[in-house]
Each structure stands twice: as C-alpha cells, then as structure tokens.
Amino acid sequence: MDSKEYQRFDAIDLANLIQKKEVSSEELLHAAFERINEVNTELNAVVRTRKHAVYEEAKKVKAAPFSGVPILLKDISQAIKGEVLSSGSKLLKKNIAEYDSNFVARLRKIGFLPIGHTNTPEFGLKNITEPEAYGATRNPWNLEHSPGGSSGGAAAAVAAGIVPVAGASDGGGSIRIPASFTSLFGLKPTRGRTPVGPGVGRQWQGASIDFVLTKSVRDSAALLDYLQTVQPEAAFQTPLFEGSYLNIVNRQDRKKLRIGFTSESPVGTPVSKDAKQAVARVVNWLVKEGHDVEECSIPVDGYQLINHYYKMNAGEMNRVIIGMEQALQRELTANDVDLFTWVLHQSGKNISAAMYSESLIGWDKAAEQMMKFHEAYDVLITPTNAHPAPEIAVLTPSDLEMEQLLRVSEHSASEQQQLIYDMFLPSLTYTPFTQLANLTGQPAMSIPVYLTNNHLPMGVQVMASKGKEDLLFQLAAQLEQSNLWIKPEQHLYVK
Numbered sequence: 101m102d103s104k105e106y107q108r109f110d111a112i113d114l115a116n117l118i119q120k121k122e123v124s125s126e127e128l129l130h131a132a133f134e135r136i137n138e139v140n141t142e143l144n145a146v147v148r149t150r151k152h153a154v155y156e157e158a159k160k161v162k163a164a165p166f167s168g169v170p171i172l173l174k175d176i177s178q179a180i181k182g183e184v185l186s187s188g189s190k191l192l193k194k195n196i197a198e199y200d201s202n203f204v205a206r207l208r209k210i211g212f213l214p215i216g217h218t219n220t221p222e223f224g225l226k227n228i229t230e231p232e233a234y235g236a237t238r239n240p241w242n243l244e245h246s247p248g249g250s251s252g253g254a255a256a257a258v259a260a261g262i263v264p265v266a267g268a269s270d271g272g273g274s275i276r277i278p279a280s281f282t283s284l285f286g287l288k289p290t291r292g293r294t295p296v297g298p299g300v301g302r303q304w305q306g307a308s309i310d311f312v313l314t315k316s317v318r319d320s321a322a323l324l325d326y327l328q329t330v331q332p333e334a335a336f337q338t339p340l341f342e343g344s345y346l347n348i349v350n351r352q353d354r355k356k357l358r359i360g361f362t363s364e365s366p367v368g369t370p371v372s373k374d375a376k377q378a379v380a381r382v383v384n385w386l387v388k389e390g391h392d393v394e395e396c397s398i399p400v401d402g403y404q405l406i407n408h409y410y411k412m413n414a415g416e417m418n419r420v421i422i423g424m425e426q427a428l429q430r431e432l433t434a435n436d437v438d439l440f441t442w443v444l445h446q447s448g449k450n451i452s453a454a455m456y457s458e459s460l461i462g463w464d465k466a467a468e469q470m471m472k473f474h475e476a477y478d479v480l481i482t483p484t485n486a487h488p489a490p491e492i493a494v495l496t497p498s499d500l501e502m503e504q505l506l507r508v509s510e511h512s513a514s515e516q517q518q519l520i521y522d523m524f525l526p527s528l529t530y531t532p533f534t535q536l537a538n539l540t541g542q543p544a545m546s547i548p549v550y551l552t553n554n555h556l557p558m559g560v561q562v563m564a565s566k567g568k569e570d571l572l573f574q575l576a577a578q579l580e581q582s583n584l585w586i587k588p589e590q591h592l593y594v595k
Contacts, residue, residue, distance in 0.1 A: 101123050101127045101128065101130075101131050102131060102134070103131045103132075103134040103135040103138060103261070105131075106128065106131035106132070106135070106261070107135065107261030109264060110264045110265075110314070110315050110316040110318070110319050111166060111169050111171075111264040111265045111314070111316075111319045111322075111323075112316070112318055112319055112322060113264075114128060114168075114169045114264060115165060115166045115167065115168075115169050115211070118167060118168045118169070119167075124168070125158040125161060125167070125168025125169075125213060126155065126158055128168060128169065128170055129154060129155060129158060129170055129213065129215065132170040132215055132262060132263055133149070133151060133215070135260070135261055135262045136149065136216075136262055139240070139260050139261075139262065140262070142238060142243060143237060143238050143240060143243075143256045143257075143260060144219060144234065144235055144236060144237050144238060144253075145218055145219060145237050145247075145252075145253045145254075145256035145257040145260065145262065146172060146216050146217070146218055146219070146253065146257060146262065147175055147186075147216075147217055147218065147219045147234045147253065148175075148183075148184060148216050148217050149215055149216035150180070150183060150214070150215065150216055151215070153182075153183075154170075154213050154214065154215050157213055158213055161211060161213065162211075163211075164209065164210050164211030165210050165211060165322070165326060166210050166211040166212050167211035168211060168213060169211065169212055169213065169264070169265070170212075170213050170215045170263050171207060171212040171213065171214055171215065171263055171265050171266060171267065172214070172215060172216055172217065172218050172253075172254060172257050172262065172263050172266040172267065173204060173207075173214050173216070173217050173218070173266070173267040174217065174218055174220055174251055174253070174254050174266070174267050174268055174269055174310075175187065175188060175217040175218060175219065175220050175253070176188060176220050176223065176224050176250070176269065177201060177203070177224075177269055177296075177300070177303070177308075177310055178201055178203055178204050178217075178267045178269070178310060179197035179199065179200060179201040179204060180197055180200060180204055180214055180217075181197055181198065181199050181200045182196060182197065183196065183197055183217070184196060184197075184217075185197045185217070186233060187220070187222065187223050187224070188219070188220040188221050188222040188223065188224070188231040188233055188234065188250075189222045189223065189231075189233055189437065189438075189441075190231075190232055190233040190436075191424060191428075191432075191436055191437065192424075193233060199298065201295075201296075201297065201298065201310075202295035202296060202297050202298060202331065203267070203294065203295045203296065203310040203327075204267075205295075206295050206326070206327055206329070207267070207327075210326045210327075212265075215263070217253075218237075218251070218252075218253030218254045218256075218257055218266060218267075219231065219234050219237045219252060219253030219256075220249065220250050220251065220252065220253060221249050221250050221252075221438070222437065222438040222440075222441055223417065223420065223438075223441060224249075224250035224269065224271055224274060224308070225250070225413065225417075225438070225440050225441060225444070226249050226250060226440065226495075226527060227248055227249050227250070227272070227273060227274070227277050227527050227530060227531045228246045228248060228249045228252065228490065228495055228527065229246065229247065229248070229249040229250065229251075229252025229253055229256075229278075230246070230249075230492065230493065230495075230496070231438065232438055236492050236493070237252045237253045237256050238256065238492065239256065239259075239281060239282060239489055239556075240256055240259045240260040240282065240588070241259070241281075241282065241283070241489075241555065241556060241557060241588075242489075242554075242555065242556060244491050244492060245281075245488075245489040245490065245491055245492065245556065246281065246489050246490050246491070246492055247259070247278050247281050247282050247489065248277040248278035248280070248281040248282070248485075248489060248531075249274060249277065249278060250269070250271070250274040251266075251268035251269060251270070251274045251275055251278050251313060252278050254266035254267065254268045254278070254313050255268070255278030255279060255281065255282040255284055255286075255313050256278075256282060258282075258284055258313050258314065258315060258588075259282040259283065259284055259315075259588040260588075261588075264314065264315055264316075264319065265312050265313070265314050265319055265323070266312060266313050267310065267311075267312055268286070268310070268311060268312055268313045269308055269309065269310045269311070270286075270288040270308065270309055270311065270538065271303070271304045271307045271308030271309075271538055272307065272409065272531075272534060272535045272538050273288075273484075273531050273533075273534025273535060273538070274308075275287065275288050275311060275312075275313060275546075276288060276484050276534050276544060276545065276546035276559070276561060277484065277485060277531050277534060277546075278313070279313055279484070279546040279548070279559055280484035280485045280546045280548070280557065280558055280559030280561075281485065281488075281489040281556075281557060281558075281559075282557060282588065283548035283551075283557035283559070283586045283587070283588050284313050284314065284315060284546075284548060284588065285313075285314050285315070285316065285317050285319075285320055285545070285546070285547065285548065285576065285580075286313050286314075286545060286546040286559070287311060287320050287324070287543065287544075287545040287569070287572065288309060288311065288537060288538070288543060288544050288545070289309060289311055289324060289328075289543050289569055290338045290541060290542065290543045290566050290567050290568075290569065291306045291309065291336050291338065291541030291542075291566070292306075292331075292334065292336035292337045292338040292541075293309070293324070293328050293329075293338050293543075293569070294309055294310055294311055294324075294327050294328065294329065295310065295327065295329050295331055295334075296309075296310065296331065296334050297331070297333065297334065298333070301331070301333060301334040301335040301336070302335045302336075304412060304413075304416055304538075305412055305416075305460060305463075306335065306336050306541060307409070307412065307463075307538040307539055308538070311323075311324070311327070315587070315588065316580070317349055317573065317576045317577055317580045318346060318349045318350070318577075320345075320573075321345035321346045321348065321349045321573050322345070322346045324341075324345050324569060325344055325345050325346055328340055328341060336541070338566065338567055339567065341567070341569065341570065343570065345569060345570065345573050348570050348573045348574055348577070349573050349574075349576075349577040350577075351574075351577075354389075354574055354578055355571075355574060356390060356391055356392065357386075357391045357392070357478040357479060357571065357574075357575065358391075358392045358476065358477050358478045358479075359383075359386060359391050359392065359393045359394075359477060359478065359479055359480075359481060360393075360394060360395070360396035360473075360476070360477035360479070360480050360481070361379060361383050361393065361394075361395055361396065361480070361481040361482070362395060362396055362397060362398060362480075362481075362482055363375060363376045363379050363380075363482065363483055364397070364398075365402070365486060365532045365533070366398055366400065366402025366403075366405075366406075366532055366533065366536065367402045367403050367406055367528065367532045368402075368403070369486065369525075369528065369529045369532050370486070370529065371483060371486045371487075372486060372487045372488070374487070374488060374550065374552045374558055375483035375485065375486050375487065375558060376483070377550065378483060378549060378550035378558050378559070378560050379481060379482065379483055379560055381549060381550060381584060382481060382547075382549055382560045382579070382584065383481065385579070385582060385584060389578065396473075396477065396480070398473075398480070398482075398536070399469045399470070399472070399473050400466045400469050400470065400536060402532070402536070404462060405462060405463075405466050405535070405536065405539060406521070406528065406532075406535060407459075407517065407521065408458075408459035408460075408462035408463060408539070409459075409535055409538075409539060410444075410517065410520045410521060410524065411451055411455060411456060411459040411517070412456070412459055412460075413444050413520075414444045414445075414447040414448035414451050414516075414517075414520065415448045415451045415456050416444075416448070417441055417444035417445045417448055418444070418445050418447075418448025418449055418451070419448070420445075421437070421441075421445040434506055439497065439502060439505055439506070440523065440524075442505075442506070442508075443505050443508045443519065443520060443523060444520065446508045446509045446516070447508060447513075447516040447517065447519070447520055450512075450513035450516060451513070455513075462539075463539040463540065466536065466539055466540050467539075467540040467541060467542075470536070470540050470542060470563075470565070471565060471566075474564070474565035478564065478565075478568075478571055479562050479563060479564050479571055479572070479575065480562070480563045480564075481560060481561070481562050482533045482560075482561045482563075483533055483558070483559075483560060483561065484531075484533065484534065484546040484558070484559035484560060484561040485530055485531050485533070485534075485558060485559070486529065486530055486531065486532055486533065487529070487530050488552050488554065488556040488557075488558055489556055489557075490530060495526050495527050495530075497523070501523075504519075505519070505523060533561055534561065536563070537563050540566075541566055542563050542564065542565060542566055543563070543564055543566070543567075543568060543569045543572055544561055544562065544563040544564075544572075545561070545562050545572045545576060546559035546560070546561050547559055547560050547561075547562065547575075547576055547579055547580075547585075548585060548586045548587075548588075549579065549584040549585060549586060550584075550586065551586055557586055562575060562576075
C-alpha cells in the first residue's frame with residue numbers, strides 16, 4: 101500500500117484491512133512514514149518520530165479493534181514511556197517520559213501504534229501552533245496560514261493524510277479550533293469522559309481533556325466507545341454511556357432536536373460574514389430536515405467567564421514554572437520561555453487563593469446557567485471560529501507590545517489581568533466561542549461544513565449538555581451524509 105492509497109482510508113477501514121489480512125501493520129507504518137517524508141518539510145506538523153521502536157512494537161501487536169493502525173500523539177500530556185515529551189517548550193526538549201499516560205496506554209490497548217509526536221504551542225496556551233522550540237506548523241489547505249492550535253500539528257497531520265487519527269487535547273478549544281481551520285471532525289467530550297494522568301487528574305481544573313482529531317465521524321464515535329472510562333483516581337467522573345456511539349452514527353432513525361443558534365460573539369468581538377454564513381447554511385439545512393430551530397442568546401456573561409479562564413491560566417503557569425525551577429535548581433527568566441508563558445507566570449504570582457477560588461465558582465455558575473439553557477434546547481449551534489485561519493505570524497506581538505508585556509511585573513494585580521486580556525484579545529477575536537464548553541464541562545464538536553472564497557475551511561460548533569455526546573454524534577452523522585460536509589482530500593493544497 102503506497103501513501104496515496106493509504107490516505108483514502110479512515111482508521112476503521114485500515115483496521116478492517118488488517119483484520120482481513122489484506123494489508124500488514126508494517127505496510128501501514130511504511131505508508132505513514134512515506135507521507136511524513138512527502139509533506140512534513142512544508143507542514144512542520146510532526147516534531148519527532150519513533151520509527152525503529154514502533155516497527156518493533158508492530159511485531160508484537162495483539163488482536164484488538166485497531167491493531168496495527170498508526171497514530172500520532174500530541175507533544176503535551178500524551179506521554180510515551182522512554183520518549184521525549186516537551187510540551188512545546190525548549191526547556192523540556194530532553195524531558196523523557198517515565199511512563200505512558202493513561203490516555204496513551206488505552207490507545208495502545210485497543211491496538212494503535214504511536215509513530216511520534218505532533219507540534220503544539222508551549223504548554224498548549226495558544227490557538228495557533230508557532231512555538232519557539234520547533235517553529236510554526238502550516239495549514240495543508242494554504243501554507244501561508246495557521247492550522248490553529250493548540251492541537252495544530254495533529255490537525256495538519258490528519259488533514260494531510262499522515263495518519264487517519266491523531267491524539268489531541270482541548271483546554272479552550274484546542275481540538276475544535278484546528279478541526280475548523282483544517283476541515284476535520286473534532287469532538288471535545290464531557291469532562292471526565294476520557295482517561296487522564298497519571299497524576300494530573302484535574303488538567304487545568306477540568307477545563308482540559310484528551311481525545312482525538314479524525315477525518316470521519318465514525319472514527320471519533322468508535323474511539324469514544326473504547327476510551328470512555330470511570331477512572332477512580334481522577335478528579336472528575338461522568339457515568340459511562342451504556343449504548344454505542346458507533347451504533348448511533350450508523351443508525352438511520354434520527355431524533356427530532358430542539359436547536360438554538362447564535363452567531364454573536366460572547367465577548368462582543370466582531371464575527372466575520374463567513375462565520376455567520378457557515379452557521380446559516382447549517383441552520384437552514386436543519387430546518388429542512390425537520391428539527392425545531394430558533395435564534396437564541398447564550399445565558400452566560402462571556403467577558404466575565406473569559407477573565408475567570410485567564411486567572412486559571414495564570415495560576416497554572418505560575419505553578420508549572422515553580423516546578424520547573426525546582427527541577428532545574430535555578431530561577432527561570434523571560435528568555436527561557438515563550439512570552440505568553442512568562443506573562444501568565446508573573447501574573448500568577450499575584451493570584452490569591454481567594455481569587456482563584458472565585459474564578460472556579462464562576463465556572464460552576466456558568467455550568468448551572470447552561471444546564472437551564474438545555475432544558476429548552478437540546479443543542480446550541482455557534483461558529484467554531486469567528487474568522488478564517490490567520491496567516492502565519494500575524495498574531496505575534498509587535499516589538500513595542502513585547503516590550504510592554506515584559507514589564508508585566510511592574511503592574512498591580514488588576515492591571516496584570518487587564519494586560520493578559522489585551523494580550524490574548526487578538527487571538528480571542530478569532531476564537532471567542534470555544535472556551536465556554538471547557539469551563540462548563542460540556543461536550544462540543546466542530547463539523548466541517550464551509551469553505552471561504554479564498555478556499556479556507558471553517559467549521560460550525562455544536563454544544564450539548566453534559567453526557568449528551570450521543571446527540572452530537574446523531575447530528576454529525578446526519579450532516580456527514582449531506583452536501584454541506586467538506587472532506588480534506590477533495591480540496592487540499594498539499595497533495
């Protein structure tokens with residue numbers, strides 16, 4: 101099987117071919133590495149591979165649902181024992197993982213073969229993938245544009261056909277944002293649904309989860325069937341779904357849904373005509389399909405909620421830097437880390453326990469408001485992103501802005517919070533819709549349904565109440581069969 105034929109299949113297809121002995125796992129690995137050689141110089145999606153190790157693992161793979169199927173993992177939280185896990189940081193380029201993370205162990209158990217790690221911004225803090233440590237990842241639809249972040253390397257790799265599935269994580273939209281920018285299916289499951297850790301059961305206080313980016317809806321459905329868990333040591337639990345998500349995707353009968361939609365930014369930032377048109381196209385199609393659809397408002401103060409989110413970011417990065425200083429036995433400077441990391445760390449020094457606790461209470465209030473919202477609506481539809489993918493480096497601060505940000509320690513705590521808001525505002529303007537689901541713990545997906553006149557993809561986001569991924573899969577399966585669905589292989593610049 102050459103790389104061109106290999107790209108036609110999703111993970112379920114490849115697993116079936118292996119089970120029928122029509123192809124070997126070694127052949128699939130060869131095709132995946134061949135595709136890396138073809139496109140990664142342009143894309144910079146994959147930051148390291150483990151070719152020798154994975155070929156040895158392929159010889160010992162046991163019968164399992166996805167035995168022998170190659171997968172790439174994200175270079176943060178998805179640790180492979182004995183391999184580097186750098187979190188996109190130049191300081192951690194020699195950090196060797198002591199064990200597989202629970203998420204990776206579960207992927208191995210169902211037969212996947214990890215072939216390497218994908219690029220991510222430092223500590224997953226940005227919605228673009230341009231770390232100092234490894235350089236910018238480029239969008240396979242247009243190399244001048246970003247694939248988004250923080251799972252940008254994963255998205256570029258799947259969209260370009262390196263692997264059918266890639267590990268990803270989502271702490272503020274990091275699965276859905278790049279899915280939208282590269283025309284993939286991206287699901288963020290309910291908080292507590294998928295494995296975490298070891299030792300990091302809260303992952304940004306529950307805002308961040310690990311899952312995957314896929315070309316097909318059925319791959320995500322099957323993976324959630326196998327990956328869903330009640331993990332005793334984890335901080336958050338959600339009851340197991342008793343049915344099968346894959347069966348829902350394959351079913352023809354569809355439940356009539358009550359659907360609310362809005363294209364208004366929750367933080368008052370502008371929303372492009374393309375984003376509004378993407379939502380309108382989906383809404384019009386759903387009306388024709390017989391669903392009850394009406395325009396609505398999100399019942400959460402978006403500005404207040406995003407400030408709660410930034411307080412968590414600041415506190416978490418302060419903790420991360422303190423831990424690194426202890427490990428390295430020296431004080432870190434602004435030259436050691438990305439500028440945004442540094443600003444959050446400095447601000448985090450002034451986040452009191454009361455302020456941090458207050459921000460988490462804000463998350464809980466938003467969750468309560470959204471549960472009441474879902475008494476009236478089964479799902480909420482918004483744009484995934486407010487604008488098409490930004491060009492590479494367009495969100496890099498100017499020299500003057502960098503100079504001002506480096507003086508963060510000279511400001512009061514309240515001034516630092518405003519500085520952080522202003523620092524993230526250019527990127528937030530592209531992606532104001534995704535953070536809500538992270539802070540409330542709800543499942544949300546991005547569906548690939550729109551192309552701009554400049555040939556850039558844009559997704560539409562759908563959110564459901566906690567534990568209701570089945571409704572999202574039902575809707576996604578319907579749309580995947582429609583003429584709205586945009587498949588990457590039909591349009592990519594990178595061939």
